[in-house]
Amino acid sequence: MATAPDEVIETLLRARDGRWSRQTKAMLAKAGTDRLTLNDAWASTAMSWVCPCCQRDKPSIARLTPSGVLLCQLDYHHDHLNDRAKAIFRADNPVPEEREAREQLIRAIDSCRQLIERFATSLLCNDCNAAEGAAKLALKAEIDPDFSFSPKEIAIFINPKPHQPHEIDVERAREIWRATKPVFEDLVSFAALLSQRVAAGRHRKERRPGSPYGRPLSDPEIVHHLLVAQAGERYRPYQLAGLLDARSRAASGAGSALRPKRRPGGAAPSAEAFAALDAKQQQTFAPWRAAPAAWRCEVCDRSKIEICRTSNAGRWSAQIHDVPEFELETDPVNLSYRLAERGRPIIGGHRSALICHDCRNIVAEAKRRAPGLTDASLTLEDLRATILAVQPHARHDVDFVSVLERGAANADRVAAVQDYWRHRSQASGLFHQATHLHKRCGWAIEDVEWTLAADTLPSAEEDPDRALEQIRWLLDQGAAFARQDRPDLATG
Known part of the structure; x- marks a missing residue:
């Protein structure tokens, strides 16, 4: 997906569009520019898409901005x-x-x-x-x-x-x-x-009883299992969509305004306005509830009241985001089982970090300016180092050149994060499957371990003892992850 010729991508994905399509290239040539801003929504539709409102097709919608960027952008419009x-x-x-x-x-x-x-x-x-x-x-x-x-x-x-x-x-x-x-x-x-x-308690509906075990596989799931079996260790699940988005988008126009905007600090909300906002956020957003009254952003060190600022509509707004901060693996046993990930950092866990909306927006803006960057491309330290100025009740002044350089330099970290989530998903899935088979189906622990080892590890037939040790390690890892996620459910 990342390296195939444009013609191959276009042949395989006729229901999509992107910077790789013949139509996009023709529009760039007609506009006399090589600078392009093409967003996800545009890329997710076919080249023949027509706006249901103005009835213009894509070549009629695309237009050149005053700064010489071809703008190819669609937006989702919802009922407020x-x-x-x-x-x-x-x-x-x-x-x-x-x-x-x-x-x-x-x-x-x-x-x-x-x-x-x-x-x-x-x-x-x-x-x-x-x-x-x-x-x-x-x-x-x-x-x-x-x-x-x-x-x-x-x-x-x-x-x-x-x-x-x-x-x-x-x-x-x-x-x-x-x-x-x-x-x-x-x-x-x-x-x-x-x-x-x-x-008053009406309109409540219980979930359908039962568990997903025993559900017939759908055609897409069967195809997915066949793909996994055929690809073997080369398969990296859940990356195709991200690779395709990165391949399709373009953001030459991001940050290219003729006159960069300067945003001075704003006034603080009144005590009444902050109390109203705080009450609303406490009720609606879990990260805001998780942050104590004395909370300060882990990146910019502003308090709850200091991150409040007015929106374009004149309303007070503020948000706190829960983002993962990853920790390197240091346990020698865990490292010995994850030798396949050598050559880059090996991540063993993560903690929740609570940061303000302006710090989180640096990541979002970096992804917009450089398609291909992910949420894992920037650490909290990267964010701290690239903020040039912090003011209460205002957006940050950010060095985005440095942001993009740091994001590009963190490719090994992004791969390590993907490895970690893949390992965590496998271990957690095995733990929950083992718990179901043992507690609900009545299987003996030994039968559960042997079955999971045979189904999961290719080496089970050649070295069953080693496979059994590895599956027990994976189950221990899964139990540890489950205790982190739901301490009340992770027993046995």
Whole structure:
């Protein structure tokens, strides 16, 4: 996927598009540039895709920016009424501690919220999505901020032209809002009614009883098993999608604005505003709840109140993210069993690190600027070293040249992280399978170990004693990982 010729990728993946396609190359040649910004949404659709809103095809949507970058971008447009409904449900339905009750509540809320939307999330061209935002901005004095125009409604007030942002007819947009306002307000009232019903215990549904064991394999699963058996040790699962995304995207325009923006520090929220935000985040986001009142970001050392800043809509916002910080393996026994990973660092575990949204955004922006970087490409130390200035209530001033250099230099670390997750997944899966066979099916421990060794390790027939030792080590590793994830379930 990473090295095949462009023509091979195009032949195999006709339902996708990317910087490798003949159509993209032709558009670049016509625009007289080799600089390209092509996002995931564009890459995930066929070359023949047509915007359902403005009815333009991809060659008509692509346009050259003032800085000489060919912009090929599609966006997902969703109904913000769903966000209003989410806030209503969260306010009326505190999340319970008990797992089954919590899962039933989440399923009930998700099911009910689908009844509130006026339209399904839709993939539109960047210009249609931007035109919807421009219309709402022009009508902000009278339009509800949680109202969204549907794709069919957007089509009424835009004037599309090839290779250009849309002109909008504000009066037509106003007429649509006024005609739709009663429906919008009725749905908001309906969301409040449904929320009260959920709070009263209605609309809860138990999960289907039983376990996945014994379920017939589907055709895709059978094909996957055959692929694994054929590829052997060369197979690296769950990397194809990431490799394809990296191969398809381009981000020449990221950070290439003619005048880089400078963002001064902002004012602090009032005590009342922070208390309201804190209460909302405590109820909605687990990482925020996990951070104590005296928490400080592990990267920039700002407090909860210092990471608060106003959004473009003038609302206070702040988030805390839970990211893994990986630790090198030092145990000689564990290292002896993972010799296949020699030649790069071997990771033995990870801990949860709580960092602020601005520090986490450095990773997101790096991935946008350099397709191919992953969440594992930057350490917390990398983030600390590349932040040039930190201010309360403002985004960081970041040296992105250094960020990208560090990310590119961490290729061995990324591979080590992939090795770790693969090892953890295998050990955890074996542990849970062994627990099921022993405790629920009544198998003897010896039978479980021999069966798993024969099914898992190619060396089982040649050296059964060594295979048995290795499977016991894997089960011990799985039990240790299970204790980290769910201490109350990892027994036996």
